[in-house]
Amino acid sequence: MTTTIISERTSIAAQRIEIADVSAYYGSFTALSGVSMTIEPRAVTAFIGPSGCGKSTMLRAINRMHETIPGARVEGSITLGGESVLDRRVDPVAVRSRVGMVFQRPNPFPTMSIRDNVLVGVRLQGRRLSRSDADDLVEMSLRAANLWEPVKAILSKPGGSLSGGQQQRLCIARAIAVKPDVLLMDEPCSALDPISTAAIEELIANLRRDYTVVIVTHNMGQAQRVSDATAFFTVDGAGQPGRLVEYRDTTTMFSRPVDPRTADYLAGRFG
Amino acid sequence: MSHISARPASLPPISLPRRVTAHVAHLLILGLFLIALAPLASLVVTVVSRGWSRLDPTFFTSSMRGVVGAGGGALHAIVGTLLITLAAVVISAPIGIAAAVYLVEYGRGALARALTFLVDVMTGIPSIVAGLFAYAVLSALLGPGARSGLAGALALSVLMVPVVVRSSEEMLRLVPSDLREAALALGSPVYRTILRVVLPTAAPGLVSGVMLGMCRIVGETAPLLLVAGFTDSMNYDLADGRMATLPVFIYSQWQNAGRDHVAYENRAWTAALVLIAMVFAMNLAARLWSSRKVR
Amino acid sequence: MTIAFSDMTASPTRTLGSSGRRVSRFFETGSRGVAVAAGGVVILALGGVTVFLTVQGWPAWTAASGLPQNASSLWALAGPLAFGSVWASAIALVLTAPISVGVALFLSEYAPRRVARVLGSVVDVLAAVPSVVFGLWGLMVLAPMLAGPYAWLSAKMGWFPLFSGQSSATGRTILTAAIVLSIMMTPIMASVCREAFTQTPQALREAAIALGSTPWEVIRLAVLPYGRSAMISGCMLALGRALGETMAVAMVLSATPGLVSLQVLTSSNPNTTAAFIAQNFPEAHGMQVSALIALGLVLFAITFVVNAVARRVARPRKEA
Numbered sequence: 109m110t111t112t113i114i115s116e117r118t119s120i121a122a123q124r125i126e127i128a129d130v131s132a133y134y135g136s137f138t139a140l141s142g143v144s145m146t147i148e149p150r151a152v153t154a155f156i157g158p159s160g161c162g163k164s165t166m167l168r169a170i171n172r173m174h175e176t177i178p179g180a181r182v183e184g185s186i187t188l189g190g191e192s193v194l195d196r197r198v199d200p201v202a203v204r205s206r207v208g209m210v211f212q213r214p215n216p217f218p219t220m221s222i223r224d225n226v227l228v229g230v231r232l233q234g235r236r237l238s239r240s241d242a243d244d245l246v247e248m249s250l251r252a253a254n255l256w257e258p259v260k261a262i263l264s265k266p267g268g269s270l271s272g273g274q275q276q277r278l279c280i281a282r283a284i285a286v287k288p289d290v291l292l293m294d295e296p297c298s299a300l301d302p303i304s305t306a307a308i309e310e311l312i313a314n315l316r317r318d319y320t321v322v323i324v325t326h327n328m329g330q331a332q333r334v335s336d337a338t339a340f341f342t343v344d345g346a347g348q349p350g351r352l353v354e355y356r357d358t359t360t361m362f363s364r365p366v367d368p369r370t371a372d373y374l375a376g377r378f379g
Numbered sequence: 380m381s382h383i384s385a386r387p388a389s390l391p392p393i394s395l396p397r398r399v400t401a402h403v404a405h406l407l408i409l410g411l412f413l414i415a416l417a418p419l420a421s422l423v424v425t426v427v428s429r430g431w432s433r434l435d436p437t438f439f440t441s442s443m444r445g446v447v448g449a450g451g452g453a454l455h456a457i458v459g460t461l462l463i464t465l466a467a468v469v470i471s472a473p474i475g476i477a478a479a480v481y482l483v484e485y486g487r488g489a490l491a492r493a494l495t496f497l498v499d500v501m502t503g504i505p506s507i508v509a510g511l512f513a514y515a516v517l518s519a520l521l522g523p524g525a526r527s528g529l530a531g532a533l534a535l536s537v538l539m540v541p542v543v544v545r546s547s548e549e550m551l552r553l554v555p556s557d558l559r560e561a562a563l564a565l566g567s568p569v570y571r572t573i574l575r576v577v578l579p580t581a582a583p584g585l586v587s588g589v590m591l592g593m594c595r596i597v598g599e600t601a602p603l604l605l606v607a608g609f610t611d612s613m614n615y616d617l618a619d620g621r622m623a624t625l626p627v628f629i630y631s632q633w634q635n636a637g638r639d640h641v642a643y644e645n646r647a648w649t650a651a652l653v654l655i656a657m658v659f660a661m662n663l664a665a666r667l668w669s670s671r672k673v674r
Numbered sequence: 675m676t677i678a679f680s681d682m683t684a685s686p687t688r689t690l691g692s693s694g695r696r697v698s699r700f701f702e703t704g705s706r707g708v709a710v711a712a713g714g715v716v717i718l719a720l721g722g723v724t725v726f727l728t729v730q731g732w733p734a735w736t737a738a739s740g741l742p743q744n745a746s747s748l749w750a751l752a753g754p755l756a757f758g759s760v761w762a763s764a765i766a767l768v769l770t771a772p773i774s775v776g777v778a779l780f781l782s783e784y785a786p787r788r789v790a791r792v793l794g795s796v797v798d799v800l801a802a803v804p805s806v807v808f809g810l811w812g813l814m815v816l817a818p819m820l821a822g823p824y825a826w827l828s829a830k831m832g833w834f835p836l837f838s839g840q841s842s843a844t845g846r847t848i849l850t851a852a853i854v855l856s857i858m859m860t861p862i863m864a865s866v867c868r869e870a871f872t873q874t875p876q877a878l879r880e881a882a883i884a885l886g887s888t889p890w891e892v893i894r895l896a897v898l899p900y901g902r903s904a905m906i907s908g909c910m911l912a913l914g915r916a917l918g919e920t921m922a923v924a925m926v927l928s929a930t931p932g933l934v935s936l937q938v939l940t941s942s943n944p945n946t947t948a949a950f951i952a953q954n955f956p957e958a959h960g961m962q963v964s965a966l967i968a969l970g971l972v973l974f975a976i977t978f979v980v981n982a983v984a985r986r987v988a989r990p991r992k993e994a
Binding site for chain 1: 561571572
């Protein structure tokens with residue numbers, strides 16, 4: 109039995125992200141400078157690099173979540189399926205309904221049941237669902253997040269009653285219930301135990317078939333296991349902006365890095 | 380204190396003056412605490428024992444209309460207190476919570492600073508000044524001398540809004556920013572994030588803030604004496620005419636006592652008993668509510 | 675089983691510049707507007723207090739006749755009343771400060787934690803008793819009870835200026851009013867102090883304990899120095915409350931118009947601003963109303979200053 113979660117209207121091309129000369133600023137501080145890259149659709153792209161290298165900033169810029177941070181500003185161009193994301197005339201709300209996000213710490217809404225947590229995105233976007241459509245959406249989203257079996261009998265319980273790993277899968281179900289084209293994951297496993305991490309990694313491998321997935325991770329092994337392409341960011345020193353150093357397919361990146369800084373970082377991590 | 384004297388014999392003793400000082404300080408502090416409690420005990424005993432005599436059905440079923448000397452009741456004042464308090468809550472809760480939402484979710488710059496400053500100032504405003512303010516506003520709008528229950532509710536709102544803003548602000552800031560981010564990342568507009576995520580999450584805290592504000596105003600006398608006035612008769616219309624309330628009832632029973640002054644005093648004490656029971660019930664409800672929330 | 679999402683709902687068009695945007699912007703702006711408006715209403719209402727009291731009280735500032743008690747000017751009226759307010763509150767503060775600190779120390783240092791919680795809420799209950807009930811109690815229970823001790827005090831200690839003069843037979847003096855005020859202020863100040871005392875850093879406490887201190891020495895070395903600014907700010911908060919307290923004073927105090935006197939046991943006492951307003955407002959008309967409103971502005975100004983000082987004292991602690 110396969111459950112394919114993909115809207116048939118969305119062409120693969122509409123899920124491609126083009127980043128051109130993007131720089132990010134917090135007030136007067138330049139956090140990220142001159143990033144250009146193309147993120148391939150229906151593949152997993154990992155962002156790795158030391159703390160403060162701007163990889164999370166880059167991730168947040170893709171669905172304009174950087175705007176929730178006071179003083180944050182992004183310049184350059186990001187397009188999704190050819191449409192400009194950063195354009196002032198584009199509503200960030202519209203961007204985010206196509207580019208979902210999963211956060212470092214699982215954050216289900218504490219006042220809502222598991223079922224309502226899955227449906228909340230659709231409701232927050234102001235759409236109405238019939239009861240049976242809602243039931244279908246809940247089941248499919250939870251199945252896609254490998255969470256249906258454990259929770260199908262307890263859908264009306266609060267989301268906070270689940271274990272940490274299950275909460276994170278609930279958050280993934282919540283993100284895919286709004287049928288995004290892209291899923292951004294900001295260190296989704298860093299707050300989880302190894303077993304839950306393995307479950308999420310397996311889930312990411314499945315999600316790749318339908319979504320463009322971009323994942324920020326500190327875990328080299330994870331990047332190697334789950335991603336098709338890897339981007340290495342680094343920062344030369346305190347106060348310097350982060351830069352994209354090397355971006356290529358994961359296998360090549362980990363076996364034959366070109367830039368010496370990448371090689372040092374990967375070696376340091378494994379040594 | 381026993382550990383001071385019960386020491387192993389091998390250790391050097393604590394000098395006598397130090398031991399004496401420690402004991403004296405302990406006794407003194409205990410004494411101060413008891414002094415603080417003594418008036419409360421006396422007050423409760425008096426209110427209950429003197430209020431008991433008129434705690435009869437008549438007290439709760441009739442007004443003071445046409446009553447001279449013994450008899451009569453405070454139904455008009457009880458109804459008035461409930462109506463005016465309710466009206467004040469209806470005015471203050473939405474304004475206070477919305478202002479707190481402004482401060483937490485939108486507020487930056489001069490308007491937010493002005494709001495925070497004024498709320499700070501108004502937390503300490505004397506209640507009688509709030510009464511004068513309500514009177515001044517109404518006489519500017521409707522001409523001098525107008526008194527009504529609504530004016531009373533307005534005066535009480537001036538006292539209640541700062542309490543509601545303060546506690547709501549605190550509660551809204553406790554809502555993790557994770558949840559706001561999660562909602563925004565799902566493609567939610569900011570207003571729906573506030574309505575569907577932030578407010579429901581903070582709801583228990585917001586309710587206890589409103590209850591706290593209610594406790595603050597339900598026993599207020601001075602502003603009501605000024606703008607709601609006093610009457611012996613029933614008045615269910617907040618917008619029209621003087622309206623009695625329990626605190627003002629207590630004051631006027633003493634102030635306007637007739638020849639048979641014991642009857643007036645007894646009514647005042649019974650009204651005090653009823654009022655204290657109401658205030659305590661509200662406090663208790665607020666406490667239970669917020670402890671439930673913690674759990 | 676293969677189900678496509680598109681089968682289930684008609685979802686909006688998947689372009690970024692979707693038409694839903696305008697509606698969403700409308701509500702976004704609208705809801706922001708509601709919040710801003712609420713903030714604005716609060717600012718207008720609260721800021722309006724000063725404006726309205728000034729405007730409505732304006733005629734009284736220059737009037738020479740028609741004032742309450744046939745006062746020759748508003749200043750002649752406001753001066754003694756301001757004195758009365760400050761005097762009664764000052765006596766109350768002197769009484770309440772040691773008691774409140776004692777209550778706070780007892781609850782934070784001596785009482786077992788569970789007992790402290792129960793007793794703490796009993797003290798908080800005091801704060802919830804309506805002031806009119808305190809007035810009734812002070813008038814009918816406390817004042818008669820104090821008349822005897824007052825007579826004794828003025829007989830034995832009459833050489834002391836404050837206790838000089840013929841003592842009141844009813845006990846309804848400014849000292850009684852101040853005692854009632856101090857009872858009402860205690861829970862406010864005690865809760866401020868108690869909060870600060872319980873937050874004394876454990877390291878500070880342990881340093882004192884490790885020196886072999888008795889509980890009292892721990893208090894003197896660690897708790898009181900740490901809580902000093904809280905005690906001061908608690909005093910100011912309580913003072914602000916006492917200055918504005920109306921009904922308890924209006925009922926307990928038997929006042930003489932226009933009097934300025936430091937004697938605390940006699941039957942002629944200065945009145946307080948707040949009590950004077952409450953006593954005269956129901957019967958006032960015309961210029962008298964303006965005068966009372968102007969007095970309200972004076973009272974507001976005094977409490978504003980006191981509360982501002984309280985805030986300033988409290989702030990450095992918060993930032994530290």
